[in-house]
Amino acid sequence: MNLPRLYHRLRLTARSLHSSANGQQVEKVAVAVDPDVPSQVSVFRTSENDPTCHTELHAGQYYTLPPAHMRTLFPHGLPPRFQMQMKTFNEACVMVRQPALELITCLRKADYSEPALRYVLYGEKGCGKTLSLCHVLHFCSTQGWLVLHIPDAHLWVKNCRELLPSSSRPGRFDQPIQALNWLKNFKTTNEHFLSKIKTTQRYVWTKRESTEEGRPLGELVDQGVSRVKSSSDVVGALLRELRLQAGGAAEGAFRLAVAVDGVNALWGKTTLKKEDKSEVLPEELTLIHNLRKMLRNDWCGGAILTTLSQTGSLFKPRSAYLPMELLGEEGFDNMDPFVPIPVSNYSDKEFESCYLYYLDRNWLQHPHSRTEDGKKELIFLSSRNPSILERLCAFL
Amino acid sequence: MVASIANLLKPWTPRLCAVRWSRYNPYYLEPETDKDVYKIPDTELSPEQKEEKELKTTRPIKAAATSITSSPFNDPVISKFINMMMQDGNKVLAREIMTQTLETIKRKQVEKYHRAPAAEKEAIECNPYTIFQQAIENCKPVIGLASIQKGGKNYQVPIPLKDSRRRFLAMKWMITECRENKHRRTHMYEKLSQELLSAFTNEGNVIKRKHDLHKMAEANRAYAHYRWW
Numbered sequence: 001m002n003l004p005r006l007y008h009r010l011r012l013t014a015r016s017l018h019s020s021a022n023g024q025q026v027e028k029v030a031v032a033v034d035p036d037v038p039s040q041v042s043v044f045r046t047s048e049n050d051p052t053c054h055t056e057l058h059a060g061q062y063y064t065l066p067p068a069h070m071r072t073l074f075p076h077g078l079p080p081r082f083q084m085q086m087k088t089f090n091e092a093c094v095m096v097r098q099p100a101l102e103l104i105t106c107l108r109k110a111d112y113s114e115p116a117l118r119y120v121l122y123g124e125k126g127c128g129k130t131l132s133l134c135h136v137l138h139f140c141s142t143q144g145w146l147v148l149h150i151p152d153a154h155l156w157v158k159n160c161r162e163l164l165p166s167s168s169r170p171g172r173f174d175q176p177i178q179a180l181n182w183l184k185n186f187k188t189t190n191e192h193f194l195s196k197i198k199t200t201q202r203y204v205w206t207k208r209e210s211t212e213e214g215r216p217l218g219e220l221v222d223q224g225v226s227r228v229k230s231s232s233d234v235v236g237a238l239l240r241e242l243r244l245q246a247g248g249a250a251e252g253a254f255r256l257a258v259a260v261d262g263v264n265a266l267w268g269k270t271t272l273k274k275e276d277k278s279e280v281l282p283e284e285l286t287l288i289h290n291l292r293k294m295l296r297n298d299w300c301g302g303a304i305l306t307t308l309s310q311t312g313s314l315f316k317p318r319s320a321y322l323p324m325e326l327l328g329e330e331g332f333d334n335m336d337p338f339v340p341i342p343v344s345n346y347s348d349k350e351f352e353s354c355y356l357y358y359l360d361r362n363w364l365q366h367p368h369s370r371t372e373d374g375k376k377e378l379i380f381l382s383s384r385n386p387s388i389l390e391r392l393c394a395f396l
Numbered sequence: 397m398v399a400s401i402a403n404l405l406k407p408w409t410p411r412l413c414a415v416r417w418s419r420y421n422p423y424y425l426e427p428e429t430d431k432d433v434y435k436i437p438d439t440e441l442s443p444e445q446k447e448e449k450e451l452k453t454t455r456p457i458k459a460a461a462t463s464i465t466s467s468p469f470n471d472p473v474i475s476k477f478i479n480m481m482m483q484d485g486n487k488v489l490a491r492e493i494m495t496q497t498l499e500t501i502k503r504k505q506v507e508k509y510h511r512a513p514a515a516e517k518e519a520i521e522c523n524p525y526t527i528f529q530q531a532i533e534n535c536k537p538v539i540g541l542a543s544i545q546k547g548g549k550n551y552q553v554p555i556p557l558k559d560s561r562r563r564f565l566a567m568k569w570m571i572t573e574c575r576e577n578k579h580r581r582t583h584m585y586e587k588l589s590q591e592l593l594s595a596f597t598n599e600g601n602v603i604k605r606k607h608d609l610h611k612m613a614e615a616n617r618a619y620a621h622y623r624w625w
Contacts, residue, residue, distance in 0.1 A: 088503045090510040362506055365523040368468040377467060395498040395524070396469065 044353040044360070046096070051104065051139035058096045060349045062357055065092040065138065073141055075185040076151045077261075079130050081390065089361045095353065099123075099343045100132040104139050106339065107303055112247050112255060115297045118304040118335060120263070123343035124321045126387030129307045130261055132343055136305060140257040145302070146193050148242065148258045148294075150182070153265035154312030156287050160272050163280070167206075168233050172286050173272075179231035179287060183224045186238075193254060194218035197245060203237050205230045217241065236290035243294060247301010256302030258294055262309035266292055267331030269315055292334070306335075345384040354386070358393055366396040408456055420458050425451070427460045429470070463487065473529060473563075480567050496585035498524040501592060521596075531595035535566035535602045539613045544622050553622045554613035569602050570595070577601060 046061040048054060054063070065073070070092060078086075086092045103119055110117055121129045141147050150156075156178050166172035187194065197217040204210040205227065211220055217238070224234030246256035260266075266288055272280040282288045295304055308326045310316055320326055327335060346354060355375060358364045368374040378396075382389040404423060428434075441449065463478075464470055474494060482490040501524040509520045521527055540557040543550050557565075574587040594600030 084503070088507045088510070090507070362509060362522055363502075365502060366469065366525060374468070377469070395495040395502070 044356040045093075050142060051135060052142055054096050054101060054104065054139075056101065059098060059101065060095065060347070060353045062093040062095050062353065065094060067092070072188055072191070073138060074134060075188045076181075077134055077137065077149050077259075081387070082131065085390075089363075093357065094131055094135050094138075095128075095350065096135070097128060097132060097343075097350065099128075099341050100135040103132070103136050103305070103341055107136070107139070110303065112301050115300055116256075116258075116302050116304050118295070118297060118306065118338040119341060120323055120335065120338045121305075121307045121341050121343055122321060122323050122326075124345070124385070125310050125318065126385050127343050127345050128386050129309065129343045133259055133261060133305060133307050137257065137259055140255075141189075143255075145255040145257045146190055146242065146246070148186070148239075148256065149189065150260045150291065152309070152312055153260055153262045153288075153291070154309065154314070156285065157265050157268070157270040157272065157282060158312075158314060163272055163274075164229070166232070166286055167230060169286075172284055172289065173274075173280060174229075174232040174286050176228045176231050179235050180225065180228055183221055183231060183235065183238075187218075187221050187225070194221060197241065197254075199237075199241055200244060205233070211237075232286040235287060239290050239294050243299045246299060253301070256299075257305060258302065259305045260291065260295070261307045262312055263295070263306035263335070264308050264313055264316075264326040264328075264331060266295070267328055267334065268313060271314055295335070306338075346386055346389070347384075351379065351384050351389075354389065364393055364396060369393070369396045424456050424458045427457050429460055429464055429466050431466045471525065473532065474525075476563070477528075477532075477567055480564075481571055493584050493588070496583075497588045497592070498528070500585055500589040501527055504589065504593065527596050528592060531592045532563065532566050532570070534595050534598055535570060535606055536562040537565055537606050537609050538562075539610065540565070541609065541613055541616070542623070544619075546622055551619045551622055552612065552616050553619045554616055555623055566602075566606075569605050573602050573605070 044060075044062055046058045046063050048058055049063050049066065051063075078092075082092075099121060103121075106117070106119065121132055123129055137147055137149060156175060160175050160178065162176055164174045164176060166174045194217045198214050199211060199217065199220060200213060202210060202213050203220070205223065209223070209227065209230075211223055220234060220238055220241070224231040224238075242256055245254075247253060266282060268282070270280050270282055270285070272285075274280055283292070295306070297304070308321070308323060310318060310320055310326060313326065316326060323335075323338075323340060324332055355364075355378070359370065364370055366374070369378065378389065378392060382392055404421070408421075408423060436445075463475055464472075478487070478490045478494050481493060502522060505520060505522040505524075505527070509517055509522055512520060537557065539554050540561070541552045542555045544553045545551075570588070570591060574584060574591055578587040578590075591600055591602060595602055
């Protein structure tokens with residue numbers, strides 16, 4: 001008698017009896033599990049629009065940003081080509097990608113009683129750093145954080161029409177227009193925080209104007225918006241207040257997310273000139289000086305999310321994308337230690353997802369681009385770079 | 397004349413470096429850039445195609461121009477339009493304007509498509525290439541005028557036009573209209589996209605110019621017999 005085989009057959013029959021009795025239950029479980037697990041057929045959209053719930057399962061899929069909150073979330077943060085795409089497709093869809101998911105997991109697990117961690121998103125030109133940052137900022141705002149978003153630091157070091165000597169310090173220069181625009185956008189994003197946070201110090205702007213201690217932050221912002229000459233100093237005061245009060249133990253505590261796109265502008269060169277045609281150094285600009293103080297990790301209760309960008313940078317070659325190349329010696333020493341997060345071109349699955357999204361939105365019109373050969377040609381021409389693919393598909 | 401015939405009969409020797417020049421020896425044949433032609437197996441070729449293939453083994457072929465590709469994305473009408481728009485040999489700029497025009501047309505149409513109710517979605521044409529082809533087609537004049545001198549006076553005589561001449565006139569009118577009659581500060585791609593979209597629906601200044609030409613030809617019907625070809 002072959003005992004092991006008999007035993008095995010007994011176990012099989014027992015299992016089959018067991019399964020037929022539970023047949024009904026097994027089917028129900030199968031039906032319940034199916035919608036959560038993505039099927040083998042490529043799915044490019046997900047109905048999960050809350051970034052808090054995004055996981056690896058949603059990697060490569062597009063989620064829709066809620067149109068109701070778009071104006072408050074991103075008055076100034078999205079890239080111009082993405083804004084054009086939003087207008088054309090009548091919706092704002094962002095792809096959930098690995099670097100953003102990694103950053104969100106880090107933010108969830110971080111200890112906020114420790115000094116703020118610095119995260120740097122780096123990668124080649126056009127591979128999705130700015131949009132990954134926007135995805136993470138959406139997550140931060142759904143969690144109720146205060147979002148301090150500087151959409152492009154390069155705009156503060158070039159093309160400035162009015163460069164005023166600073167009213168408070170002798171060696172510095174003010175940029176009233178840029179500071180004003182930023183303050184207005186800050187006000188739109190963080191309305192609900194402005195009345196809760198109070199100032200801790202008395203600020204004197206001119207002989208007749210000052211902001212007393214204990215006044216709401218909204219008053220500080222209004223002061224900057226109405227008196228354009230002192231707007232850069234107001235920005236500095238605002239940053240100082242937020243730095244002191246983030247992550248306190250009080251019941252009105254909030255977490256601060258400082259997001260700077262194009263952080264390499266703070267330590268590069270400027271194209272601005274003083275009246276005697278000598279170059280302005282970045283530290284002589286009030287806005288840049290105050291922002292550098294913000295990026296130091298001497299405050300607790302928040303995170304510093306930054307992106308390197310060659311696109312708007314000055315005097316840097318197009319092929320430079322690594323932190324050492326773009327930040328330079330000084331920048332790297334100031335930003336060190338940071339968590340580097342590489343962003344790469346689309347993987348096969350992500351490219352597939354992007355292609356299907358464009359087909360769905362009726363964007364790929366040329367008959368050849370809808371064939372398999374056309375798809376291979378698109379992969380070859382764009383080498384899976386997101387921005388090159390977008391520009392190619394624009395006229396095909 | 398004898399020398400040119402002798403030139404044709406002399407044996408062809410290859411040059412050191414091939415050069416694409418418009419004044420090729422007529423002995424040279426045009427290149428075939430379409431990939432699908434080479435995929436047809438020998439058994440399915442028609443007798444003319446077989447003859448052509450035989451000829452190509454013995455005769456030299458002109459070099460292909462740098463602006464054409466073997467990809468199905470290549471469109472000869474679009475290439476011709478780009479060449480006509482080009483100024484001072486700046487092909488890069490002309491091509492950039494063309495791609496921006498196609499993109500603008502597509503954006504406007506796709507935006508309309510997404511905002512339209514489901515019933516009207518079928519009727520909206522989103523393909524910029526079909527819109528461009530149709531617009532040029534709508535702008536082509538059927539009949540043209542030639543200046544013929546008879547008895548010391550010059551008469552505008554209606555004449556039939558070759559297809560290439562019709563296409564040239566349509567494109568030329570489109571480009572001059574956009575360059576001269578639009579607001580100075582708008583970009584060329586913006587002007588072109590507006591004019592192409594209106595020509596697609598048979599409206600706009602270029603269509604008006606075509607109709608004016610037709611009316612002139614109709615008015616000068618009486619002189620049609622002055623044409624001797």
